[in-house]
Amino acid sequence: MIINILKYESDVWKTADLLIGAGIKQSDFPKFMMPFFALLMVESRLIREADKLAVEMGKDDMDDFIEVFKLEGLGYNDYVIRKGITLKDIAKNDKSFDADFDAYLKAFDSETKFLLGVDKGNEEEKFLDISGTAGLLKKKRILFDTVKAWSEIDLTPFNNSEITTLEEHIKRKWADISAETAGEQYTPDDIIALISELITSKIEDNGQFLTIYDPTCGGGNLLFGVEDKIQENFSRPTATYGQEWNDTLYALAKIESRFRKDTSIEYGNTLTDTGKFYDKSFNIAVANPPYGVDWKGYQKEITNDQTGRFMALPSISDGQFLFTQHILSKLNDDNGFAVVVHNGSTLFSGDAGSGESNIRKYFFDNDWVEAIIQMPTDEFFNTGIYTYLWVFNKNKPAERQDKVILINGSDFWEGLKKSKGKKRRQMNAENRKTIVDAFINFEDTEYAKVFDKWEFYYNKQAILLTNVDFEGKSIEMPDKISRNGDVVEEKAIKLDLKSLAILDTLNLQNAKSINPRKEWKYDKEEYPTLEDFYNGYFKSFVASFDYTDDAFIAIDEDGNAYTWDKKRETIVATGKNQQKEYLGNGKILIKSKYTKATKTKDAKITVWAELVKDTQKDYEIIPFSPNETENRKNIEAFMAKYVTKPFEYLENTVGVELNFNKVFYKPEELQDLDELRANLMALEVELENLEKELEV
Numbered sequence: 001m002i003i004n005i006l007k008y009e010s011d012v013w014k015t016a017d018l019l020i021g022a023g024i025k026q027s028d029f030p031k032f033m034m035p036f037f038a039l040l041m042v043e044s045r046l047i048r049e050a051d052k053l054a055v056e057m058g059k060d061d062m063d064d065f066i067e068v069f070k071l072e073g074l075g076y077n078d079y080v081i082r083k084g085i086t087l088k089d090i091a092k093n094d095k096s097f098d099a100d101f102d103a104y105l106k107a108f109d110s111e112t113k114f115l116l117g118v119d120k121g122n123e124e125e126k127f128l129d130i131s132g133t134a135g136l137l138k139k140k141r142i143l144f145d146t147v148k149a150w151s152e153i154d155l156t157p158f159n160n161s162e163i164t165t166l167e168e169h170i171k172r173k174w175a176d177i178s179a180e181t182a183g184e185q186y187t188p189d190d191i192i193a194l195i196s197e198l199i200t201s202k203i204e205d206n207g208q209f210l211t212i213y214d215p216t217c218g219g220g221n222l223l224f225g226v227e228d229k230i231q232e233n234f235s236r237p238t239a240t241y242g243q244e245w246n247d248t249l250y251a252l253a254k255i256e257s258r259f260r261k262d263t264s265i266e267y268g269n270t271l272t273d274t275g276k277f278y279d280k281s282f283n284i285a286v287a288n289p290p291y292g293v294d295w296k297g298y299q300k301e302i303t304n305d306q307t308g309r310f311m312a313l314p315s316i317s318d319g320q321f322l323f324t325q326h327i328l329s330k331l332n333d334d335n336g337f338a339v340v341v342h343n344g345s346t347l348f349s350g351d352a353g354s355g356e357s358n359i360r361k362y363f364f365d366n367d368w369v370e371a372i373i374q375m376p377t378d379e380f381f382n383t384g385i386y387t388y389l390w391v392f393n394k395n396k397p398a399e400r401q402d403k404v405i406l407i408n409g410s411d412f413w414e415g416l417k418k419s420k421g422k423k424r425r426q427m428n429a430e431n432r433k434t435i436v437d438a439f440i441n442f443e444d445t446e447y448a449k450v451f452d453k454w455e456f457y458y459n460k461q462a463i464l465l466t467n468v469d470f471e472g473k474s475i476e477m478p479d480k481i482s483r484n485g486d487v488v489e490e491k492a493i494k495l496d497l498k499s500l501a502i503l504d505t506l507n508l509q510n511a512k513s514i515n516p517r518k519e520w521k522y523d524k525e526e527y528p529t530l531e532d533f534y535n536g537y538f539k540s541f542v543a544s545f546d547y548t549d550d551a552f553i554a555i556d557e558d559g560n561a562y563t564w565d566k567k568r569e570t571i572v573a574t575g576k577n578q579q580k581e582y583l584g585n586g587k588i589l590i591k592s593k594y595t596k597a598t599k600t601k602d603a604k605i606t607v608w609a610e611l612v613k614d615t616q617k618d619y620e621i622i623p624f625s626p627n628e629t630e631n632r633k634n635i636e637a638f639m640a641k642y643v644t645k646p647f648e649y650l651e652n653t654v655g656v657e658l659n660f661n662k663v664f665y666k667p668e669e670l671q672d673l674d675e676l677r678a679n680l681m682a683l684e685v686e687l688e689n690l691e692k693e694l695e696v
Contacts, residue, residue, distance in 0.1 A: 219244075
């Protein structure tokens with residue numbers, strides 16, 4: 001049947017030709033096409049349901065028939081149900097078309113008119129805004145031709161999955177150039193089938209009620225597609241729940257939901273609108289949330305969220321993990337199972353201690369991650385990147401607890417005969433079975449690896465390294481202030497300077513030596529006061545002075561000079577009699593202070609130098625052990641083996657990341673040496689022949 005419905009693809013493109021001829025931008029095509037697609041979908045559903053009811057009760061008493069039909073809650077249109085007049089009938093007469101089309105739209109029930117956007121005066125969301133769209137097309141003089149082209153498409157024989165296939169073709173055709181589709185990755189049928197098969201591998205046919213949830217449901221193709229697959233294989237009753245923020249997609253999903261039992265579709269932003277389904281938890285969740293899209297526009301609401309669903313916040317540039325945390329907060333604690341589509345960034349983005357790493361750690365700490373599956377590239381309509389299925393299970397069997405299976409499905413695909421946007425590949429039934437079997441068997445194979453979850457944890461140990469000179473020495477800082485036996489402050493060695501010797505001219509009347517005990521000479525026209533001079537020039541000069549510059553010498557009260565030996569990376573102290581002493585690696589810091597004038601003292605600038613250790617913060621990445629004692633031993637053994645400079649332990653942060661490339665890395669096979677020689681000889685012969693041809 002899917003092949004049959006795609007015969008209408010060319011009819012859809014006819015409507016696009018009309019838009020092109022009217023000068024409408026291609027990026028706006030979805031706005032002009034989806035309202036009419038939805039109109040066809042509603043009409044076809046009403047006709048199908050009316051035909052079913054007619055078989056059951058007949059139409060002898062039309063009023064009675066209509067009353068029963070309305071009780072079904074499917075919507076209503078008096079033209080279609082009572083009069084049997086369809087869009088195709090209206091489009092036969094261009095003379096009466098305008099009046100007939102307007103009456104046809106107004107003949108819908110109030111909810112359908114609300115979703116289609118029939119009433120121009122409605123100040124609320126217009127969703128599909130068919131009246132506004134029709135008005136624009138009428139100005140372009142192509143409304144009649146557009147409606148006539150759409151009316152040639154008969155959707156009545158097809159079910160939801162098949163209609164969704166045609167809908168996908170419309171949406172993805174211009175997805176790359178439409179600004180409104182940024183980050184939206186429509187889920188193709190083969191991926192929906194794989195997600196459904198993973199879910200059904202966990203379901204028992206026990207007749208119990210099953211709830212299915214998608215917080216980013218779009219037009220409903222993933223949510224309803226999974227439900228359809230479950231109902232094909234099990235006799236369990238199901239109910240579906242979805243939420244969507246895109247006006248058009250919400251309207252499509254809402255329209256479809258009215259023709260399905262036990263379905264609730266809500267409008268709103270799942271991340272900020274917490275009132276939807278707040279009191280419900282679900283057995284199954286599926287989602288393909290937008291990725292690579294920032295959440296800056298509602299940062300305040302999320303930061304102040306009071307629901308407790310966000311354990312940590314990811315980078316503001318990508319909100320995928322916000323949706324995933326929300327999903328897990330809505331999963332039933334006893335039997336919740338979810339499959340969520342992500343791009344690769346959620347596997348490894350963010351360092352230990354970052355929002356992303358802490359979120360991954362939260363998932364793993366709770367032992368909710370059962371599998372992560374890599375999809376082939378070129379699988380989605382408007383992106384060619386690798387995508388991944390995160391499989392969550394809140395009730396993992398005992399033998400899988402604290403374990404995770406990684407499945408590399410990147411090689412399981414077949415090429416499409418004709419590309420669909422950027423989708424050039426698909427997973428056939430055999431490809432999907434290979435992946436599902438790997439998930440069920442939970443064993444190591446060439447393309448699947450089972451890990452203890454702790455293997456994805458790591459220590460990021462911070463240390464304070466002390467740099468040393470050529471003899472392994474560093475400046476000591478012995479002056480310590482103690483309180484109750486604990487060191488509360490470690491002071492640097494302060495030099496009481498006699499002068500600063502400066503070899504570079506500082507535009508201070510060409511001063512070569514400056515005495516810090518006297519006022520500095522400065523240009524009063526540029527700096528009216530000493531404070532102005534300090535703040536405007538001198539402070540920045542001192543702050544920017546580099547102790548590693550060979551031009552710098554600090555001299556203390558006793559005439560000892562302190563300088564930096566670049567070659568040996570050490571501080572040298574030189575006494576009056578010129579003897580040298582290598583004090584060790586360290587820093588000479590030049591500091592200054594401005595003191596305001598008092599009644600008895602003038603304002604002054606005091607300058608001094610301090611000798612301090614040359615330290616730097618560093619990080620070491622070390623394997624993690626869940627046993628605290630063992631983990632500390634691992635860290636200490638690592639440091640003893642790899643860190644040679646003196647150091648102090650600082651904080652240790654535990655991170656979590658996954659690296660598919662590392663797990664499934666295959667080194668490139670080198671060409672056999674004899675074969676390589678033969679190829680080189682063949683090239684040489686070919687080159688000689690080319691040279692001979694040129695000579696001729």
